Amino acid sequence: MMLKLNRIHHIAIICSDYQKSKYFYSEILGLKIVREVYREARDSYKLDLEVGDLYQIELFSFPNPVPRPSRPEAAGLRHLAFEVNALDDAVFHITEFGIEVEPIRVDEFTGKRFTFFSDPDGLPLELYER
Structure with missing residues (x-):
């Protein structure tokens, strides 16, 4: 039996400044906010954003996230x-x-x-x- 992937369900992004990234993705890029939750145990926000009617971006905030590797051609x-x-x-x-x-x-x-x-x-x- 072959694995059948239907589509990309979501893309998760960890940001360093939650309010700045929330504004960027929802106001500048115009992505619709589906839901926003604060997870107290992790001191973390999770914001679900709709891209078109098909995809979703999950925007996370965590205390002190590790910086992204250098760009443009870092692995990952x-x-x-x-x-x-x-x-x-x-x-x-x-x-x-x-x-x-x-x-x-x-x-x-x-x-x-x-x-x-x-x-x-x-x-x-x-x-x-x-």
Whole structure:
């Protein structure tokens, strides 16, 4: 029998400044807050955010998280990519909040345009045009 994975259920991100990251993901990126809980035993918040109608990001806060390895090519998760309909509009929107965005590039295999930026902890994020 072969393992059948249906889809990605969620992506978990640990942040160093919960309020700053909550604002970034919910207000700047516009992800819908599904639920927020404070787990007293862990002194930790868990914020569930909806991406479209299909995916979810879990944003965690923990006291004194270990810093992320150097970027861009550290072992592990390379980046998180979000599909957008209009890349220029998306870039305009996030730069209005003072977010720095790399120059737009073109994927040599698909011909699609994309760019990178970072969340408040330096996690590389990508906008990929549909």
